[in-house]
Amino acid sequence: MTRIGILSEFDVSSSWARSTNLHHMVQAVASLCDAIVPYGPLQARGDRLRGALATASRRLRPEGRYSPHYSLRRGRRLAHSAREHFERDPTDLVLAPKGSAITAHLELPVPLVYESDATFALLEGYYPSATGLSARSARAAHELERRSFARASALVFHTRWAAESAIRDYGADPAKVHVIPIGANLDPRELPGPDALAQRSVEGPCRLLFVGVEWERKGGPQALAALDALTRKGIDAELTVVGCAPPPGVHHPRLRRARYLSKAVPTERRELMRLFSEATFLLVPTRAECFGCVFAEASAWGVPSLTTFTGGVPEVVEDGVNGFTLPLEATGEDFAERIARLLEDPARYAALVRTTRARYDAEFTWEVWAQRFGERVLAPLLGERSG
Structure with missing residues (x-):
C-alpha cells in the first residue's frame, strides 16, 4: 500500500484550494497511490507577528522591505512542524509543492519531491512580489532555495526555463531535475x-x-x-x-x-x-x-x-x-x-x-501530468510500490 504525503502551508481541501492547481495536483497524485496524507496547513510560531511586520514594512519601506515568507528561522519552525506531522502518520514519499520554506531544513527517512514553477533567482527583479526586498530577505530566499534543492530526492518544474535556473543558479543535480507541465484547472x-x-x-x-x-x-x-x-x-x-x-x-x-x-x-x-x-x-x-x-x-x-x-x-x-x-x-x-x-x-x-x-x-491535462509524474518521478523513487 503506497501512501504519499503532501506538504503545504495551505489547506488542500479548502474551497480556495479547489480552484487552484494545488487541488488538481493532489487529485492527480491520488490516482497514482493508495492514499494521500495532507501534512498541513503548516504554520510557524510567530507567523501573525511576521505578517504584521511585513505590512508595516510595505508601507514604510517600499524598497528594502521585509518578507515573512523568506526567513531561515521560520523555515526551521515549519520543518519541525512538518516532521511532527510525518512522525504521527508516516508515508512512503512526501511531495512539497512550492515548498522551499518548508523543506530547506527538513530531514525525512523517505524520498522528498519538490515541485514549483520558478526559482527565486528568476523571480527577483521580475515579479513585483519578489522585487525591492531587503538584502536580508533576499539572502534568506536564495538560501532556502539552495538548501531545498540539495535536500530533495527529485525536483519537478513546470518549464525548462525554471529547471535550467535550478541547475544554473543553485547547483541542482541535473539527474534529479524533471520538467512536467501542469494541467489546466478545469473539469x-x-x-x-x-x-x-x-x-x-x-x-x-x-x-x-x-x-x-x-x-x-x-x-x-x-x-x-x-x-x-x-x-x-x-x-x-x-x-x-x-x-x-x-x-x-x-x-x-x-x-x-x-x-x-x-x-x-x-x-x-x-x-x-x-x-x-x-x-x-x-x-x-x-x-x-x-x-x-x-x-x-x-x-x-x-x-x-x-x-x-x-x-x-x-x-x-x-x-x-x-x-x-x-x-x-x-x-x-x-x-x-x-x-x-x-x-x-x-x-x-x-x-x-x-x-x-x-x-x-x-x-496540459492532469491525466498526462499524472502519467509523466508516475513514470519519471515515482517509479524511480518507489520502484514496484509506485504501481
Missing part, C-alpha cells in the same frame, strides 16, 4: 467536444478575453490599447476583463468588466466557462509570467492565446499552434495587427482552433 467533463469546436469562427464580434488578478503585470494596459487599435480599424471588437478591475479613470465603450470569478463557486465557474466558450481570443500580454495556467485553460476551450515572449510562456503558448507570443515590447497596435490578420483568414483561424485544443489534449 474535463465541462469542455466542448469536436462539434462545438468546429463551430468556432471569426464571424460576428471579435470577443477578446483578459483573465488575471493583476492588471499591470498581466498586461492590462496593452490589452486595452489593442482593443482601441482594433476599434479604430473599424473592427467590431470587445474586451472582457476577468479577475481584476482596471484602475479608476480607465474606460472604453467596448470594455466589459466581469469581476473575479472563482471556479470553486458553481455559478461563477459556469460564467467563466461561458466567457471562454464565447471568446475569439485570449489576450493576456503579460509582463512577467512563470507558466500561465490560463493559457492552458484557453487551449482546453480551443481559444488561441495572444501573449508575450517572457518567462515560461513560450513553453505553454507555441507560435502558430495554440496562439502567438509577441515580443515583450510589442504595442497594442502590434497585437491588433496580428488579430486583424487572423480575422481576415477564417480557414487559418479554424485550423488554429483545432491545433489549440490538440495541444491541450497532448500537454
Whole structure:
C-alpha cells in the first residue's frame, strides 16, 4: 500500500484550494497511490507577528522591505512542524509543492519531491512580489532555495526555463531535475467536444478575453490599447476583463468588466466557462509570467492565446499552434495587427482552433501530468510500490 504525503502551508481541501492547481495536483497524485496524507496547513510560531511586520514594512519601506515568507528561522519552525506531522502518520514519499520554506531544513527517512514553477533567482527583479526586498530577505530566499534543492530526492518544474535556473543558479543535480507541465484547472467533463469546436469562427464580434488578478503585470494596459487599435480599424471588437478591475479613470465603450470569478463557486465557474466558450481570443500580454495556467485553460476551450515572449510562456503558448507570443515590447497596435490578420483568414483561424485544443489534449491535462509524474518521478523513487 503506497501512501504519499503532501506538504503545504495551505489547506488542500479548502474551497480556495479547489480552484487552484494545488487541488488538481493532489487529485492527480491520488490516482497514482493508495492514499494521500495532507501534512498541513503548516504554520510557524510567530507567523501573525511576521505578517504584521511585513505590512508595516510595505508601507514604510517600499524598497528594502521585509518578507515573512523568506526567513531561515521560520523555515526551521515549519520543518519541525512538518516532521511532527510525518512522525504521527508516516508515508512512503512526501511531495512539497512550492515548498522551499518548508523543506530547506527538513530531514525525512523517505524520498522528498519538490515541485514549483520558478526559482527565486528568476523571480527577483521580475515579479513585483519578489522585487525591492531587503538584502536580508533576499539572502534568506536564495538560501532556502539552495538548501531545498540539495535536500530533495527529485525536483519537478513546470518549464525548462525554471529547471535550467535550478541547475544554473543553485547547483541542482541535473539527474534529479524533471520538467512536467501542469494541467489546466478545469473539469474535463465541462469542455466542448469536436462539434462545438468546429463551430468556432471569426464571424460576428471579435470577443477578446483578459483573465488575471493583476492588471499591470498581466498586461492590462496593452490589452486595452489593442482593443482601441482594433476599434479604430473599424473592427467590431470587445474586451472582457476577468479577475481584476482596471484602475479608476480607465474606460472604453467596448470594455466589459466581469469581476473575479472563482471556479470553486458553481455559478461563477459556469460564467467563466461561458466567457471562454464565447471568446475569439485570449489576450493576456503579460509582463512577467512563470507558466500561465490560463493559457492552458484557453487551449482546453480551443481559444488561441495572444501573449508575450517572457518567462515560461513560450513553453505553454507555441507560435502558430495554440496562439502567438509577441515580443515583450510589442504595442497594442502590434497585437491588433496580428488579430486583424487572423480575422481576415477564417480557414487559418479554424485550423488554429483545432491545433489549440490538440495541444491541450497532448500537454496540459492532469491525466498526462499524472502519467509523466508516475513514470519519471515515482517509479524511480518507489520502484514496484509506485504501481
